[in-house]
Amino acid sequence: MTTGVLEGALAFGFAALGVALALNLWRLVRGPGVADRILALDTMVINVIGLIVLAGIEGGSGTSFEAALLLAMVGFVGTVSYCKFLLRGDIIE
């Protein structure tokens, strides 16, 4: 059922998201500020969600949706709690 066009598009998608993750990692290591690192981590979560969605299309299983939704929620909570900790010195007040 999978034609060559879709396989090529999936390969391009995996490659593009891999390069995007490498760029995010560069920004995560380089900084220069803490806010840059939080932003880089947030973007990495977004790109990994994209990878999971593409893997779900390739594998043909509907179970990858749960992993993607969980990662979206955990990534958001992580970003907000890290920001809250830097702003207030505490996460839950």
Place this chain on the structure above:
Amino acid sequence: MNTPPLAYADLFVSALIVLGAGFALVGSWGLVRLPSLMERLHGPTKASTLGLGAMLVASVVWFQLGKGVWTTHELLIPMFLFITAPISANMIAKVHLHRLRTGEASEPAGPAGPPPPPPGSADWATHEVPHEGTPGDFAGD
């Protein structure tokens, strides 16, 4: 059986995947290339809205036309992201402004320049003192 509608579906899904992955790549490229944090915040927003949105629509179309099942629950992910992305961006900008004020970060000069100061003698509310009687009020401890 590769009927013409399915072939069109393949083309459509492929185009959406290429579009979404391209947007994700451009967003991360902007995260690396833009000079200051306030400008860097713009790049990944394109990756999270247009990039992931296109990829998830591709997933919905693929499961509908390839397997004949509607999997609209995938749309929950972009909906959740559209709600949470402005909140996390606002929190990151607040962290940046707060650390600018405390002198722990510096603002490199970019094409957009530094962000405008708040009007009057006010300041951005990044580290507000907790109100009296709220759980964050530790003044009496």
